[in-house]
Amino acid sequence: MAVSAALLAAAGELTRRIHDGVVARGFEGVRPAHGFAFTRLAPDGATVTELAGHLRVTKQAASQLVEELVRRGYVERRPHPADARARLVVLTEAGWACTRAAEEAAADAVAEWADALGEGGVAELRDRLLRIAPGGPIRPVW
Amino acid sequence: MAVSAALLAAAGELTRRIHDGVVARGFEGVRPAHGFAFTRLAPDGATVTELAGHLRVTKQAASQLVEELVRRGYVERRPHPADARARLVVLTEAGWACTRAAEEAAADAVAEWADALGEGGVAELRDRLLRIAPGGPIRPVW
DNA sequence: CCTCAATGGTCAAGCTGCTTGACCATCGCG
DNA sequence: CGCGATGGTCAAGCAGCTTGACCATTGAGG
Numbered sequence: 135m136a137v138s139a140a141l142l143a144a145a146g147e148l149t150r151r152i153h154d155g156v157v158a159r160g161f162e163g164v165r166p167a168h169g170f171a172f173t174r175l176a177p178d179g180a181t182v183t184e185l186a187g188h189l190r191v192t193k194q195a196a197s198q199l200v201e202e203l204v205r206r207g208y209v210e211r212r213p214h215p216a217d218a219r220a221r222l223v224v225l226t227e228a229g230w231a232c233t234r235a236a237e238e239a240a241a242d243a244v245a246e247w248a249d250a251l252g253e254g255g256v257a258e259l260r261d262r263l264l265r266i267a268p269g270g271p272i273r274p275v276w
Numbered sequence: 277m278a279v280s281a282a283l284l285a286a287a288g289e290l291t292r293r294i295h296d297g298v299v300a301r302g303f304e305g306v307r308p309a310h311g312f313a314f315t316r317l318a319p320d321g322a323t324v325t326e327l328a329g330h331l332r333v334t335k336q337a338a339s340q341l342v343e344e345l346v347r348r349g350y351v352e353r354r355p356h357p358a359d360a361r362a363r364l365v366v367l368t369e370a371g372w373a374c375t376r377a378a379e380e381a382a383a384d385a386v387a388e389w390a391d392a393l394g395e396g397g398v399a400e401l402r403d404r405l406l407r408i409a410p411g412g413p414i415r416p417v418w
Numbered sequence: 419c420c421t422c423a424a425t426g427g428t429c430a431a432g433c434t435g436c437t438t439g440a441c442c443a444t445c446g447c448g
Numbered sequence: 449c450g451c452g453a454t455g456g457t458c459a460a461g462c463a464g465c466t467t468g469a470c471c472a473t474t475g476a477g478g
Contacts, residue, residue, distance in 0.1 A: 135402075135406065136379075136382065136386070136402070137386055137389070137398055137401060137402040137405065138290060138294070138382040138383075138385065138386055139315070139382075140402055140405035140406050140409060141283075141286060141287055141290055141405055142287055142290065142291070143405075143409040143411075144283060144287075144405045144408055144409035145283055145284055145286075145287030145288075146287075147408075147409050147411070148280060148283055148284065149284070152280070167464090173281075181426070181427090182426070182427065182428095183425080183426055183427080191464095191465070191466090192465075192466060192467080193426075193427070193428090194427090194428075194429090194465080194466075194467085195464070195465050195466075197427065197428065197429095198464075198465080199464085201428095202464095214426090217425090217426075217473080217474075218472080218473055218474085219425070219426045219427070219472060219473040219474065220425090220426050220427080220473090221426080221427075237278075240278065240280040240281075241280075243280065244278070244279055244280055246408075247279070247408045250407045250408055251404055251407060251408065255404060256279055258400070258404070259279060259401070259404045259405075259408075260277075260278075260279040260282050262393055262397060262400070262401045263279065263282035263283055263285075263286045263401075264277065264282050265392045265393060266286055266289075266388075266389045266392060266393065266401075267282060267285040267286035267288075267289045269285075269289070309435090323455070323456090324455070324456065324457095325454080325455055325456080333435090333436070333437090334436075334437060334438080335455075335456070335457090336436080336437075336438085336456090336457080336458090337435070337436050337437075339456065339457065339458095340435075340436080341435085343457095344435095356455090359444080359445075359454090359455075360443080360444060360445085361443060361444040361445065361454070361455045361456070362444090362454090362455050362456080363455085363456075
């Protein structure tokens with residue numbers, strides 16, 4: 135099998151495992167697209183337009199996704215401190231809990247990789263992956 | 277950045293590049309989901325139910341996807357040699373051409389990785405990825 | 419100061435891809 | 449054979465995204 139196929143297979147596996155892990159930890163009705171959004175919102179929040187750019191969808195779609203996350207209690211809209219047109223979307227405590235659950239699920243998967251590759255092997259894998267995707271995680275899916 | 281995030285970032289990048297490459301080679305209206313399907317159909321064809329299992333969707337959804345691919349001329353339905361209920365979905369010449377285009381686009385991306393990691397580095401990357409996703413490419417996206 | 423094009427955001431309508439539910443034809447075990 | 453299991457399609461509904469229109473606010477230039 136080619137490298138490219140292996141990469142896609144591994145990523146698909148990981149995505150599925152993170153999603154399953156998040157669900158198993160009690161967060162229902164949450165989709166991979168929400169994970170994309172959370173990773174963008176996590177540090178300090180973001181505007182709808184920024185989120186749209188991150189997810190590569192229209193700002194209307196991003197706005198709808200935010201609306202859904204607000205309904206589910208994972209994020210809230212706050213007035214933007216520097217621009218009265220904009221609104222800052224930030225994670226609620228539930229949003230942070232869900233993000234932590236995703237990180238735990240990812241860590242579980244990585245722990246299994248360490249069983250197969252060793253800690254050093256995982257570190258080298260990480261190093262190589264970072265060098266071929268230098269732009270950073272444009273869309274850190276789950 | 278964590279290994280998991282790096283993996284998802286690299287896979288997202290690769291997916292986008294393959295898709296762009298396929299479009300650039302003149303195959304319009306083709307979506308990543310079609311690529312998933314092609315990799316399953318490529319060797320010897322598959323039934324709709326097998327395809328559905330591969331894509332992790334319902335067989336109705338797979339059937340609709342096949343219908344669309346037939347309309348676009350990428351696949352055709354043939355009677356199944358051993359089961360009169362089933363129909364074997366196989367790639368047409370256009371389907372093979374599209375698959376080759378995807379492989380070329382993937383090879384282009386991998387060539388750039390080789391610039392950054394060296395041939396040996398890519399081989400090691402491949403080896404490690406295969407060991408953490410041993411089940412094979414359940415969903416070799418593009 | 420104003421003016422006004424650019425920007426952030428939402429509302430509304432429409433489309434596409436997927437799901438559930440029902441159904442028919444064929445298979446293959448007892 | 450008889451009949452549950454399996455492969456496939458038709459039909460209806462829904463969820464998520466898009467395009468298009470619109471309003472409020474911004475900020476650079478007269």
